[in-house]
Every structure is written in structure tokens, then in C-alpha cells.
Amino acid sequence: MKRIMAQSLAMLAVILLVVTAASAAEVSQGKCLQYDKTAMKITIEEYDIQFSKEAPYGRPTGVQSVFDVAKAQIGITPQPGDILRLAYDQNGADKIAIKVMNVSKQDLKKK
Amino acid sequence: MKRLTHKLLAMVPTSILCLPVTLWAAGDKATNIVVVADTRRVTGVMKYFSNLYNTDILMYAIWAVILTAAMGCILGFLMDFIMERTGLDLKSRKIIEH
Amino acid sequence: MDASWLYMFMPIAGVQIFWPGLVLIGFSVGTIGGFFGMGGAWMVTPGLNILGFPMAFAIGTDIAHIAGKSMVSTIRHSKFGNVDYKLGFIMIIGTMIGIECGAQIVMWLERLGQVGPVVRWVYVGFLFLISLMVFSDYAKAHKKKKQGIVEGEKGVEGFTWYKTLHKIKIPPMVHFKASGIYCSAWLPILVSFTTGVLAGFLGIGGGLLRMPALIYFIGVPTHIAVGTDLFEVMISGLYGAFTYTLKGRIELVAVFVMLTGAAIGAQIGTVATKYAKGYGIRLAFGVAVLCCMISIILKQFKFEMSAAILILGTISTICVYIVAIMLKGAAAELRAKKANAQMAAQA
Numbered sequence: 256m257k258r259i260m261a262q263s264l265a266m267l268a269v270i271l272l273v274v275t276a277a278s279a280a281e282v283s284q285g286k287c288l289q290y291d292k293t294a295m296k297i298t299i300e301e302y303d304i305q306f307s308k309e310a311p312y313g314r315p316t317g318v319q320s321v322f323d324v325a326k327a328q329i330g331i332t333p334q335p336g337d338i339l340r341l342a343y344d345q346n347g348a349d350k351i352a353i354k355v356m357n358v359s360k361q362d363l364k365k366k
Numbered sequence: 367m368k369r370l371t372h373k374l375l376a377m378v379p380t381s382i383l384c385l386p387v388t389l390w391a392a393g394d395k396a397t398n399i400v401v402v403a404d405t406r407r408v409t410g411v412m413k414y415f416s417n418l419y420n421t422d423i424l425m426y427a428i429w430a431v432i433l434t435a436a437m438g439c440i441l442g443f444l445m446d447f448i449m450e451r452t453g454l455d456l457k458s459r460k461i462i463e464h
Numbered sequence: 465m466d467a468s469w470l471y472m473f474m475p476i477a478g479v480q481i482f483w484p485g486l487v488l489i490g491f492s493v494g495t496i497g498g499f500f501g502m503g504g505a506w507m508v509t510p511g512l513n514i515l516g517f518p519m520a521f522a523i524g525t526d527i528a529h530i531a532g533k534s535m536v537s538t539i540r541h542s543k544f545g546n547v548d549y550k551l552g553f554i555m556i557i558g559t560m561i562g563i564e565c566g567a568q569i570v571m572w573l574e575r576l577g578q579v580g581p582v583v584r585w586v587y588v589g590f591l592f593l594i595s596l597m598v599f600s601d602y603a604k605a606h607k608k609k610k611q612g613i614v615e616g617e618k619g620v621e622g623f624t625w626y627k628t629l630h631k632i633k634i635p636p637m638v639h640f641k642a643s644g645i646y647c648s649a650w651l652p653i654l655v656s657f658t659t660g661v662l663a664g665f666l667g668i669g670g671g672l673l674r675m676p677a678l679i680y681f682i683g684v685p686t687h688i689a690v691g692t693d694l695f696e697v698m699i700s701g702l703y704g705a706f707t708y709t710l711k712g713r714i715e716l717v718a719v720f721v722m723l724t725g726a727a728i729g730a731q732i733g734t735v736a737t738k739y740a741k742g743y744g745i746r747l748a749f750g751v752a753v754l755c756c757m758i759s760i761i762l763k764q765f766k767f768e769m770s771a772a773i774l775i776l777g778t779i780s781t782i783c784v785y786i787v788a789i790m791l792k793g794a795a796a797e798l799r800a801k802k803a804n805a806q807m808a809a810q811a
Contacts, residue, residue: 282405289389304406314426330400337432340402342420356402399520401712403476415716416475416604427709430716431702434528438698439536441727445536446543449731453801454794456543456735 269301280353283320284313284340286355295325297355298355299339312338327352331360477521477715483516490529491723492783494729498537499736499786500749501690502671503530503697506756507779508770512718524708528719531701534694535724542733545780546691548642548684553577554649554654555692556699559670562660563700570665583766587666591757594676597623598750601680626683643684643692655681656696671697672753679746686742729783731733741794752782 267360298321302313322341332341338359343352403416420428449456471480493504505526508568512522539549603762626645643705655677671693676691691795710712737745755778764772 264432267432268436273371279417280405281404282420284406286403328400336456340404342402342405356400361399361401387756388572393770399712401476401520402477405475405773407478408475412475412717416534417478419712423710427706430528431531431706432710432720432724433716434532434705434719435535435702435722438532439539439728441532441723442536442539442791445727445731447538449540452794454735456540456738458544462764 490725498733566664
């Protein structure tokens with residue numbers, strides 16, 4: 256009985272792994288430069304992952320990226336200057352955002 | 367004492383009736399929070415799960431339940447095995463109320 | 465010295481957490497939960513908060529950890545014969561429907577805009593009633609024992625409301641062998657439904673309400689009430705974990721870290737019930753409920769810090785008490801076993 260249960264659990268796990276291995280989204284974080292509500296585009300300046308006390312969100316890299324947020328789930332409305340973290344799919348040259356998190360406004364570290 | 371209990375019992379339905387309630391114990395009211403896990407900072411299995419969290423939350427939820435259940439079972443049987451080594455009788459007990 | 469290995473990165477919440485703290489919280493709540501048969505979400509949240517866990521993740525993480533932990537305790541209780549599965553399954557129906565109804569009522573009231581601090585006070589009222597019930601029951605049983613009145617094979621009991629409720633004979637009548645009771649199937653369904661509604665509407669797991677309800681209204685022996693309640697907590701916990709994860713409010717890494725501590729604690733708490741008398745468990749439960757109540761009152765008046773201190777203090781005290789029961793009982797049992805073996809060798 257126990258063995259059958261363990262086996263079926265393992266089977267289920269393998270199936271799930273195979274099914275879910277397909278999708279992979281990129282994540283990028285940076286300062287919001289512009290949030291265009293009509294075109295549903297967000298422009299950010301990307302930050303790197305060198306976190307420190309002086310730069311808790313990483314250091315600016317100077318690279319600007321534009322994300323299509325038409326289908327994205329957006330948390331607290333982004334405003335220029337906010338630090339955003341986006342999960343997105345790279346579709347050719349377009350970056351299609353899935354979720355947009357307002358890191359600085361939401362501030363999860365605060366209880 | 368008996369009268370007191372009767373009174374208290376009468377209070378139960380009354381208090382149920384005047385319960386204008388929120389999910390208080392569930393903490394602060396949920397504002398529109400969207401969380402993106404930072405997959406740039408993690409590797410391996412953690413990366414896989416953080417990624418799943420970002421892209422397919424339903425699958426992540428199924429995984430969470432299965433893994434929690436599996437972990438509970440594994441730890442339960444493991445601890446059981448260890449406790450049996452102590453030589454205590456873990457199969458029977460007397461019920462004494464007072 | 466570099467203490468960074470003591471901190472673990474939580475990928476979703478994006479914070480560094482002192483992991484031995486998580487193990488410790490898991491351990492204490494595991495011990496208490498295994499002993500009382502409740503989830504204990506109200507005890508975990510302030511602890512997580514102090515460790516710097518974001519509130520948004522505290523509740524979901526709590527619930528998932530509680531589901532896993534109850535599983536460990538249920539396995540153990542099941543071996544003692546403390547879980548009445550028949551009763552458990554019948555009650556799941558009531559619990560599930562009840563929780564949904566409770567949640568619906570909340571949403572309906574929210575639409576009406578009738579939400580206020582009244583909830584807290586009602587919650588406090590309930591906790592007060594429960595602890596009052598537990599303590600006055602204890603006092604009554606104590607008095608009976610002094611007078612030498614013993615009814616039934618279970619020993620002295622204070623309140624015996626369930627005897628009256630058992631007289632209601634609406635078919636189908638069911639015999640619950642593990643608990644040794646014979647009553648209408650509607651009694652456990654109704655009780656679980658009521659506790660379910662309250663739980664859904666107060667946003668708690670419901671172990672706090674269900675455990676005394678099992679004892680006083682259905683007449684389940686204390687030990688079996690604990691085991692059966694844990695079974696319910698496990699099922700509703702897994703369901704809760706699923707819905708909270710769908711909302712993205714869970715940190716799986718923390719759940720696993722806490723579970724390792726909880727697994728050990730759950731064993732200790734569960735085995736300790738073997739050495740405790742039913743009324744010992746009931747009394748300690750009353751104390752826990754009382755502290756929960758006081759901490760909510762403190763929170764209401766914005767004494768957040770003292771509330772947290774009170775809860776954590778209570779947890780550690782009760783935890784030490786349970787571990788002491790367990791160690792004392794286990795030592796006595798092993799000594800008796802050894803003495804028996806010696807006697808046998810001499811004979």
C-alpha cells in the first residue's frame with residue numbers, strides 16, 4: 256500500500272516536471288522611466304544584480320528596455336522613478352510582460 | 367453556576383447574529399499585490415520553482431500541495447522510525463480523563 | 465565571524481531569513497499542535513513577523529506548514545488509535561461546506577460595507593467562552609472527583625452536554641467505534657458545519673473551535689478529539705495551501721525549513737499525549753486560548769510588541785511543559801520496562 260502510494264506520487268512528480276518544463280520567463284528589474292497607459296508600454300532602465308547597502312535594488316546599467324504590458328498583471332500602478340521587477344517572455348525583439356511588480360512602492364521588506 | 371452556563375449558552379447564537387465580520391485573522395486586507403520572484407539571483411531547483419511561480423501559478427500551486435504532502439509523509443515516517451528505536455511503546459495508550 | 469550561513473535567501477519574498485529561527489518556530493508550534501490538535505496559525509504569524517518575514521507571505525506559508533505538520537502528527541496519532549477516521553470523514557463534509565459559507569458571508573458583509581473592529585471583539589468573545597467552558601468544566605470535574613462521583617468508564621467528567629445531544633435520535637444513527645459513541649450522523653455534521661462557518665468567517669483554521677466542540681458537544685474522549693481534529697486540520701490545511709498559493713502568497717522554501725523542525729516537535733507533542741491525562745490537556749488548552757485572547761486585545765489597542773512577546777512567551781512555556789511531560793513519561797516507562805526485564809530474568 257505504502258509502496259503503491261510512493262510510486263504513484265513519484266510518477267505524478269515526473270509527469271508534472273515534463274509538463275511544466277516548457278515555459279521559461281526572463282526577469283528584469285530597474286527604474287521606471289515611463290508608463291504609457293494608452294500604448295500599454297513600460298520603459299525601464301535596467302539594473303544589475305550587484306546588491307549592496309548603497310544600491311539595494313542593484314546598480315543602474317544604462318540599458319533601456321521597453322515592455323509590452325497589455326496582457327500583464329500589474330500591481331501598484333507604476334510611476335516614473337519607481338523600481339519595477341518584470342517577468343516577461345522574449346518574443347523576437349518584443350518583450351511581453353507577464354507580471355509587473357512595484358518593488359519600491361510595495362516594499363515587502365516592510366512588515 | 368448552572369444559570370451562568372445557560373446564560374452563556376444563550377449568548378452564543380446572539381453573538382453569531384451580530385457578527386459583521388472580516389477575515390481578520392488573515393491579516394491586512396489584500397491590496398493589489400503582484401509579486402515577481404527574482405530568478406536572476408537563484409539557480410537550479412530554486413530557479414525552476416521561482417520561474418514557475420512567475421509563469422504558471424496554477425502548476426506552482428499543485429506542486430506546492432504535492433511537495434508539502436510528500437514532505438509531511440517522508441518526515442512523518444522518518445521520525446516514526448527514529449522514535450521506534452527509543453524502545454517506547456507507541457502503539458497503545460490508556461485514556462484517563464481525570 | 466561570518467554568520468551568513470545562518471541566513472537563507474527566500475527567492476519569492478526576496479528576503480534573507482535567519483533559518484534557525486524558522487526551525488525553532490516550527491518545532492514549538494509542532495509540539496503544541498501535536499498535543500492540542502490544532503493548527504496554531506495565530507502562533508506562527510507573530511514569530512514570522514519578528515524574523516522579518518513579509519506579512520504578505522506569512523499566512524500562506526503558515527497554512528502550508530501547518531498542513532505538512534498535521535500530517536506528521538496524524539500519522540503518529542493514528543498509530544495510537546487516536547484518530548476516528550469515520551468521524552473525521554463525516555466531519556469533512558460539514559467543515560468544507562461550512563468554511564465556504566463562512567467565506568461567502570464575509571464577502572457579502574464586505575459588499576454591504578459592514579466591516580469593523582467588531583470582528584475582533586466577537587473573536588475575543590468566542591475565545592473567552594471557550595476558555596471559560598474549559599475552566600469551569602475542570603472545576604466541576606474536580607469537585608465531582610472530591611465527592612467521589614464517578615460516572616461511566618471514562619472517569620470523572622465535568623460537563624456532559626453531549627449526553628443530552630446523543631438523545632436526539634434522527635436517522636441515520638451511526639456508531640463511532642474509535643470514540644466509543646453512538647449518535648445521529650447529523651450531530652457531527654452540524655457541529656462541523658457550525659465550526660466551519662465560524663472558521664471561514666473569522667479566517668482561522670478552526671482547530672481552536674473544533675477541538676472543544678468535539679469534546680463537549682459530540683462526547684469524544686480528549687485524546688481522540690486531538691487526533692481527529694488534526695486529521696481535519698490536515699485536510700483543510702492542504703486545501704488552504706492550494707488557494708493561498710494560487711494567490712501567490714506562499715514561500716515554499718520557508719515551509720520546508722519550518723517543517724523539519726515541526727516534524728520533530730509533532731512527534732514529541734503527540735507522544736506526550738500518551739502520558740497526559742485528558743484534563744491536563746484540556747487545562748493547558750484553556751491557558752493557550754486565554755493567551756490568544758489577551759494578545760488580540762493587546763493588538764486591538766496597538767500594543768503590537770507586547771502581544772508578540774505574550775504569544776511567544778506562552779508558546780515557549782507551553783512547549784517546555786509538554787516536552788517535560790514527554791521526557792518524564794518516557795523515562796518512567798523505560799525504567800518500568802527495565803525493571804520488568806530484570807524481574808523476568810530473576811524468575
